[in-house]
Amino acid sequence: MSDQEDVEHSSQLVEEEQDFFLDDDSGDFEEQFELLQEKLEAVAVDNEASLRHMLAGPSTNKAGLGNINKEQVNKIIYEASKGSAFFEHEKIKDEAITKRIDAILSKYELIKNQNLLFEQRITDNMIRDLEQTRDLTQCICHVDMDAFYASVEELENPELKQIPMAVGGLSMLCTSNYLARAFGVRSAMPGFIALKLCPQLKLIPLHFPKYIDASNKVRAVFEKYDPNFLPMSLDEAYLNLTEYLATTDMTPSQLVEKIRTEIFEATQLTASAGIACNKTLAKVCSDINKPNGQYYLPIDSKSTILNFVKDLKIRQIPGVGRVTERVLESLGVVKCGDIYLRRAVLYKLLSPISFQFMLRNYLGIGSTSFSEEVERKSQSVERTFSAMSNPTELLSKLHELCQLLEKDLEKNNLMGRNIAIKLKSVTYEVRIRSKTMPSYIWTAKDIERITKELLFKELPVNIRLMGIRMSAMKQRGSEDESVRKYFTKLPLPENSSATADNKMSNRELSEPNVTETLPSLTCPICNRQLVLDNENFNKHVDECLSKVEVKAILKDQLDRERLDSVSSTSNRPSAKRVKR
DNA sequence: GGGGGAATATTAT
DNA sequence: TTCCAATAATATTCCCCC
16 A cells, blocks of 8 residues: 555545544533433442352453353352352452542542543543554454363363363363353453352363464464464464465455464464454454454454443453452443543543543554563562461472472572562461572572561461562673672672762662661661671571571470460561551 | 652552 | 452552651
């Protein structure tokens, strides 16, 4: 297509677009307002319902898989969960969200009768600017394998096709076959709940090597049509078909049919796909005709796109989850078209980033970029286990995790300056404590030293999960640089005459945990004030910790001898209370 | 007040 | 009878310090 044509084409589109806006905006203000009020009232809250909705799990609405007894299913889930620690925590979270919404609504009360023409003008300008970024030249396809892990299992074991089956364990399912879905059994559902919904459900453990094999075959097909395809997980990828389409007579739909056929021939597995002008819309489209189907949203017609998006439920949009759905619903926004009607209010009540995001969704504008090779920003390990509060056990769990993380970092040749520990209490409250160091670390020993410190500050705890995470990372190789940095910034212990210059540069660098003169530090374990350089301070803490460990072991033995009394570390003043 | 780091929340697979 | 994951990214909120 020539540039000339391009220009004409787009100016035509601008007109179309304005018509669309006018059309939508033509009703008089009062009338619109009435309508919205009604909508808001219709949305009036039912706390039970929202909680049940939460419990039903994230995938309830996303993939509308027939409406088997949704009520019945939700009720069974509710009954199975009632009274558990998990349930109680869900209630607390749900209340927190309700509070957050109430806060937004009371802000809304203050502005709802105001004349918002000014903010309307601002938002209209934003819309105009966003329009400039609309790209209708790309043909993006999102391919999603149907019930991937389950289907791979069925290949090896065809009897599984005849019975409801799910892949995963008692604690969590990864996916289920379509027979199981008819019972309401879905991914991200704990297995024991699934068994309540479908007692004859067959549970299959995960076999990653098989899924990776299958995934590689699928990817080999993708490669033929877009060598830069963007894999999102084993069973999902984006392809930019623009270039390939330019070499053939095929329509986008025909090409994608062909791709799905080739996937089937290569793996005996079915896939669903969506084709649109950007990644967001392509993903939305791939949900429309699954399983084993595809949907094409014409990529070069702005008005078709605007019409498509207008009636799309906001929840269908990737990035809008259960919480955002509730927040927006309380403001009368259910479909993407509502975003435009409520734009002035949303502008006042949402953060700039969320507001911008919602405008893009209303316009059907999304990213088409396939920039791979974004370097990893963090790496973590975490494990769930049965309730644990004994410091000795906690330390051995921590040790284990540090070993694992060290291995993973090694694999990726990474080191980092920020380390965090995550604790999930038996009541499901999550605490994360982190520390940034002046130098990069990577060995299990160093990681353990820091995380021990962080852990001890939190004692006593009674937890069901522990995790550690490294961030502020960098490729190893560049060690020399970090080491030099470390030494130039750390004042030499014996050298009390740090020059004025040094002080200046230290301040300019303003690195955390580096001070100009020897600092007076408080040992997190014994609470004593110490005047030591970093290295000696760390040494002290290490020793102090091992003393605490010994104490803990002794105390533990004592406790055991006495009776099974539970918490063993209540005499230490708990360092910091966490505010919620 | 505002910059910046730490803690927390949300989302996705 | 019990029983709700692991990993990563990003946004938002909280809080401390100049």
